Amino acid sequence: MSAAPQFTGWQAIQAEVLRRIHAREWPPGQTIPGEVALAQEFGCARATVNRALQALAEAGVLERRRKAGTRVALHPVSKATVTIPLIRQEIEERGAAYGYRLLRRQEGTHAMLTGPALHVTALHFADDTPFVLEARHISLSVIPQARNETFHEISANEWLLRNASYTSGDITFSAQAASAEVAQHLGAETGAPIFVMDRMTWDGEAAITAVRLSYVPGYRIRTVIGGS
Amino acid sequence: MSAAPQFTGWQAIQAEVLRRIHAREWPPGQTIPGEVALAQEFGCARATVNRALQALAEAGVLERRRKAGTRVALHPVSKATVTIPLIRQEIEERGAAYGYRLLRRQEGTHAMLTGPALHVTALHFADDTPFVLEARHISLSVIPQARNETFHEISANEWLLRNASYTSGDITFSAQAASAEVAQHLGAETGAPIFVMDRMTWDGEAAITAVRLSYVPGYRIRTVIGGS
DNA sequence: CATCAGATTATGTCTAGACATAATAATCTG
């Protein structure tokens, strides 16, 4: 072994490993050579091989366990990374003009939030046509300064980014039938299939905000997997 | 300064950096100290700091540019990783019995695939109730051995995992109104909001398969962000 | 035979130093 075509950089090694997997040289389930062996074959330091394999493990292509070694994942668990953009950003990236209108703002409570909550409903426009309806609840005990904001000029979406930070969140996507209210705001028929994104964010243990985004019919979210 | 509680491991450093960001010690947009400075402060090697910062940059929390330094991202672009499980696996993880039935299998062509294609329609059940309708097109020029498979016992979903590998893919999620046919198979009303996942996979330049999964009403996909 | 303690081993991570690279800042030149 040697004469190895001098792979330069851990990304090159990652590519070569991927090639062998796709070429079925290392079929799913098989244990691949150890890091030291690969390092010698590729003519590089073990740390370099480690970097490459670790990245592939994170991507779900490999499964690694101490002592047991590294195996090609049986079920290449496709992990698709969906980037959740700012609404304004998403609209402007489509080449449309961003518009915003506050629909309602009132205090109350919410099942998922402790203490008083601020309820804000607003509509985001792309070139004067409704794009997404934002129904949000903000915890006033965690973010009291929200009380002083009218949300008339700036959306809660952006205001929170500037005034609060979160440590974790939870998102679900689903398809819902448009209620009469949602349909009216989005300019759709009642009962139309609506792509809905529910998000909940926490700062440590404290729940900050719960939001439901109802997108205009035809909306789709796109993502790429394995994109080299 | 100093007395720094000996941060051990790059993950600890990552945590500390995250803490400073959340605590607004390093507000969004601000350039944080260079790697050498941090390494000295934390009492570790620069490579360790590098590992931590690189991971955070990959997560979208930091923006790094050579010479310019490292800045806290202005828009914490939430990157949610959605794991796309095998259908069987997803059903069994819900504690339901998996069932499968082939509905149709015929040769033809497909707009996104070059050459002849095999069209397979099948239904996946959870405890005898329909769960998802799979409408798939397989390129016969890329995967000719698909011709010899009846897909009567095994779903195309699983068969492809065992018999083909992909290098890249493209997924879109959307909400669609159930067509009469879809509604009938899923036991839903025509026009009901259906969560739809369209997937396209390639092996290099060759398009392998295009599939549309129409989920039973009420289905939702869930993901977590920032989960430590 | 079943169980537990110790030897083995592959991965996980750190270190200290080095060179590469890209982008900014400074300087020189017409």
Next chain:
DNA sequence: CAGATTATTATGTCTAGACATAATCTGATG
């Protein structure tokens, strides 16, 4: 002063060696 060239600098990556950690394997023991 504008434009081109060079110096500087922060990140990107590699190396060689070391120790840590967790599993597995081995063998001894009851």
